[in-house]
Amino acid sequence: MKIISKKEFLAFIDALIEDVSIDVEGVKAKGEKFVFGPLESSDELRLDHDVTILPPKKYFLPQYETMMTFDLSKPFSVERVENPKERVIIGVHPYDIIAIKQMDTYFLDTHVDDSYLQRRKNTLIIGSNILNVAEKAFFGDMGTGFVDSGYDLMLTDMGDKIAIDIGTEAGEKLLNKYVHSLQEATPNDVQKVRTIIENASAKAKRGLLVKPEGWRDLLEKNYNSDVWKSQAEKCLGCGTCTLVCPTCFCYDINDEIDLNLTTGKRIRTWDGCLLRDFTKVGSGEIFRESMEDRYRHRYNRKGRYLPDMLGFVACVGCGRCSSQCIPDIADPVNLINKIAETSQSIKKSEITPLTTEDKLVSATVEESLHLPRPATLKRVEKLTELETFFEIELDDGCPLGHQPGQFVEISVMGFGEAPISISSAPNGNTFELVVRRVGDVTSKLHTMKPGDKVGIRGPFGKGFDVKALKGRDLLFIGGGLGIVPMRSLINYVLNNRQDFGEVTILYGCKRPCEMLFKDEVAEWETRKDIQFMKSVDKCPEGESWDGEIGVITCLIPKAKFDPKSTIAIVVGPPIMYRFVIRDLLNLGMPEENIIVSLERRMKCGVGKCGHCQINGIYVCKDGPVFNYKDVKDLPEAFT
Amino acid sequence: MKPKVAFFDFAGCEGCQLQIANLEEDVLKLIDIVEIVSFREIMKEHSDEYDIAVIEGSIMRPMDEERLKKIRKNAKILVALGACACIGSVQRMLNQWPIEESKKIVYNNFKETKNNPYFDNFSTKAVDEVVKVDAYVPGCPIDRNEFARVLVALVQGKKPPIPDYPLCVECKKKENVCLFELGKFCMGPITRAGCDAICPTHGNECEGCRGFISHPEERAYTEVLEKYGLSVEEILQRKTMFTYRYVEKTKKEAKKDE
């Protein structure tokens, strides 16, 4: 630990500000409150602040971030936006540093977010120990009032002098560039710093009845508690809690086009699970609609799902959500205590301490997570009123390399990006999509012609485990649009027919005119080595139909298969699952023999933006293909 | 072929059309992507052939209703511009009383107002209470950049990007100090975002001029206002200023239940 006089410290800050090669951001006053912002002189810096309105997450995941620019005057021109400017943030409290570590774990895992990484690498963090405790802060209860890594320098303001703990080489370099009169800290100084830290943590205790280690179990056991409803009744759904939270980082991505209709940008912005449209898909369906569900989800994500996924409780006790929630229902202390009061006994779980410094150093990016690859439409065929077929080839000539059941994110620059299931078997240089026209992107796609260009990201998701299906009897049950992803697997199976046992295909739609892949269906009907049946809910006047009439479940008793040994692959609209699965289970099919493909709003495709969550799982990463056994107990899976 | 756009105004202050002029140099970019065939406030020429009709102002007289219906027939797309057209704005407060009472107060039974179509007001109506509206640009006045975004979306064939979440989202992203903490009573939590929280950013309460979001948590919000010390009367004063349309609706629905 080093010591520097206050005067010299302020000179250090002013020297930093003078240096135009580095942006200096620090905590300063805004009215009676505090914010992180650009410093114009050292006397603006307020190391005595209690808490800022927004956490420093805005430096690594900005409120509005231009990810890339595009130019529609060229066939496909997309350019990533770089953020090379070096920057230092001064005054970050320990709990916020821990929150940044949590963000690192999330954004720098297997799919490294290149934008986030660049901002992290360009930023030096100068932390400061807490002098004043905000009214609603409870980092003492959470154990986040102290941190010994994750910063380049850590300051403790002792009045006439500042204690500096050097965290990294970069921090040391910065200090030595401007400061030439550092003294060693005396044991007295070290003790003073320790006392300051302990005092702050002692003050930041608000009687939390259950420590973070117990949140997981508490939340799981009390998923259906009345507390959720009674709290949610007061919730305004305004999104404030997630926006001001240092450990909330869900985002949305939208395209904006300029007045010239030619140039534009793709922008990432903060989003939150408390907002009603968070889980809304193109067709208009909202998968987490009730306020109770949304309110409960936030706590479960922080106290249960993220701990399960990454090993930490995503709450650092800063108190921001609590102090800024207008109806005052966001406070985790109150909520946990309310639930604990009526809960049965709970057990503690493991919380692993975070070490992400190595992640920061080792994380590399081969290609951008967000940048779409140019691809060309080879064939465009209108299948029905609402669905169009596309055959697409990547411009770099490489095959997509997908598994049946996976999906891509297709970009039409200026309109947006949409997740579409891949409909072809993985062979050849091209891949096939069937797109239903529901919104901006899909409507625009429907007007495009062969030769037009689109952007492709992916393939994403967990597809069908083809290896596990080898040698087995298979029963395909496809409802409506569900036939699209299933077709990729069906064609794979039919192409390798000898590798599989009995194959039965059941396909149902609402009406004959909605049937897709008419030619292939005709082929399936004539094949002797598979059993094929089709049905429509009804056959209106003027349409002709030679199959069964009734909902798809009517075909199940007609099909010949051994429920005990057959694997069922079921894909269709949400309502279909309930009835089909019920019928299959009633026939004695084991749960682990049923495979489903679930749909949610998928945006990033890599488990980062948060929109596709079903309780604690990400449909884009853990699915969309699931074994029924793994999802049957998720309350949000089959609504 | 550039789409043809025509602007029309009814009962309003023309401030929303002024915002379009306030696009300044961007007006030149605007007329590159659309052809303005009628805009009474700034040009003499007029044509009855247009693809997009932009309507400012509320509908307050039968003669206005007729004019609007004719416009709707001519246009492929109709845009309601500003609070007067979208929800009725401040003149909607007239609907608190029978229209005859207001006419009496205003014109003192002056005989020339009888049987005179110019004075033949009925209660204030928003544009979609007379004809079908394809796109809305809310606000009093509109945000000119939002108008540009909506127009661009219409020309592209996209759904206009009007948010359906509360102002709080934009206010928080700007790191504003919440006005409730300063002892004020902001309507942000139930009002539609898209204005970038301009009023709270300047220290003034949101007055709801953009209308409510499609699913406002009104009950929870009223509870909050009561908790912070507003009387029922004071709460109603705020809810009736721009957003009387919603109060009217609640009154109507309450009557139906009776």
Next chain:
Amino acid sequence: MSKINIAVKHLTRVEGHGNIVFNVKDGTIEKIQWQVSEAPRMFESFLRGRPYHQMSHITSRICGICSIGHALCSLKATEAAMGIEVSEQTVLLRKLALHGENMQSHILHVGYLVAPDLFRVGSVFPMIETHTDTVLKIIKLHRLANEMSDLMCGRTTHPITLIPGGFTAIPSEKQLRNLKQKLIDIIPICDDVIQTVLDNIHMLPDFSRETEYIALTTDDEYALYDGVIGSTDTGRHPIEEYESIVNEFVVPHSTAKFTRHARESYMVGALARFNLNSDQLTPLAKKCAKKFGLKAVNYNPFMNNVAQLIEYYHSVEDSITLIDKLLERGLKKKDNTKYKVRGGRGIGAVEVPRGILFHDYTYNDQGICTKANLVIPTNQNHNNITKDMEIFAPMLLDKSEKEIELNLEMLVRAYDPCISCSTHYLKVEFKR
């Protein structure tokens, strides 16, 4: 010409809806009329029972162009009613806001609404090709005015930061310094636009009719924010006597009331202000007046356009002076006057771009408005427009019908009427 039938329905390039009717049969004039057909929104009815803190926000919605003027006049009335005295800083900032609005409105009027007539085109759009440089300069002048109003009030149309007793937020000293530099930089651009107008000024008719001119007037300065009522005929009057000056009356062909005072009609607006107070203009404004040869008292209503250009200079120069004063004093962040809500009656008078505006409110002890009267500048001009038309139209009889129509339109446009504003102002009685 023996038969002329001019019926201009919904006159273009003016704010609001009005019609011009001119019928001649066998050489005899049958009808000359200026009709105001704007839909009345009946503010006077729904202002009943509104709390004092909403009044300026509601009344600013009367007009989209002079909303700052309405808001300031409304606040002055409320402050007069409740005995609220605002600080000098607040007055200086409000004067800046008013200058911003004056600049914005005048350049919008002369640049977009009148200039096309000078070039005999239908709108400013063709001028973008033929007079690109001028149009871009006009846009610059307009943009600066808007930026100024945005800075002072948060938003140029329907201001946000103006409240009884002061402001919810004020600009910083740095922002004021930036604004001052922009104002200084705009002057040469202004000079260029003025020259273009000067080169084409002969396109405006040379018509004159003696009438009375009424505007705010004060000893200290060219009155816009503060003053007493001044008349070229009867001298000065306290604001409290406004009703006896204005004398509103109803006419059948207008949803707006008409007014008269010492003569059969009077005029308000930039020309009226010039005629009363021209010697108090700033040096650059006086220089501009000299260039156009405009001297008080000028009876040509078309010169209202010129007076507006002169006032643009005045607003720019006076704003620089105001900013210097504010910077010298040093800005205080919290400078609002604390007050108690109480009952009472107060009258506010302010010069908005189109002329003198009056707001007259009465509050009960709870701060609820029980009575309101508002007199709008354009109201006060409708009668003068009519009288001018009655003299001017016959002078045009030897011209083509198209030319007559254009000249009559130009006459109305010269007044820069704000018609939707004017269709409102009658008495409000709210008895509880």
